[in-house]
Amino acid sequence: MATYTITELAKEFDITPRAIRFYEDQGLISPSREGPSGRNRVYSARERTHLKLTLRGKRLGLSLSEIKHLVTMYDSPKDTEVQLKSFLEVLAKHRASLEQQREDIEVMLGEITAHEEESQRLLEIVNKAKN
Incomplete structure (x- = not known):
């Protein structure tokens, strides 16, 4: 078993070990523990x-x-139809x-464009008044 x-x-997923530990804290992955005091995480x-599903x-x-x-659905009995519908x-x-x-x-981009155009128009009026 790999x-x-x-x-x-x-390294494989180009993320930090800290990100993996975060996903573990969130209950998305649950590695087994080995070594002294169970310090080493071992992922099946x-x-x-x-982890791959989480990142996707x-x-x-x-x-x-x-x-x-x-x-969680991935771990449930293989009722693919229910999983796919969900x-x-x-x-x-x-x-x-x-x-x-x-x-x-x-909408926001439209408002920005309107403000830019109005500001440009006012700037032209200010510049004409200076000349």
């Missing part, structure tokens, strides 16, 4: 997969609770949130 150290996983292939969820912009739900629901909610953010950004 096992990994925290250093190996950090299952924990590596959990993070890249998608999912919250830690959403990621934890998805990682994943689709999470993605749909996240998509709606991102699309709302995009609309808000478009």
Whole structure:
């Protein structure tokens, strides 16, 4: 059975050991412990997969609770249909949130453009008055 150290996983996924320990604190991964006083973390292939799913969820912009739900589903009995439907629901909610953010950004950019144009117009008036 393949096992990994925290250093190996950090290098493989290009993250810090501290990030891995954070995900452990959040209950997303649970390595076994070895060595004196259980100081050394040992990650199984299952924990590596959990970390991979966690990082994928993070890249998608999912919250830690959403990621934890998805990682937990990965461990449940292999009812793929339920898992996929749940994943689709999470993605749909996240998509709606991102699309709302995009609309808000478009409105803000429009307001910025209007302020820039007005400021430019006023600056031209000030410059003409100086001449």
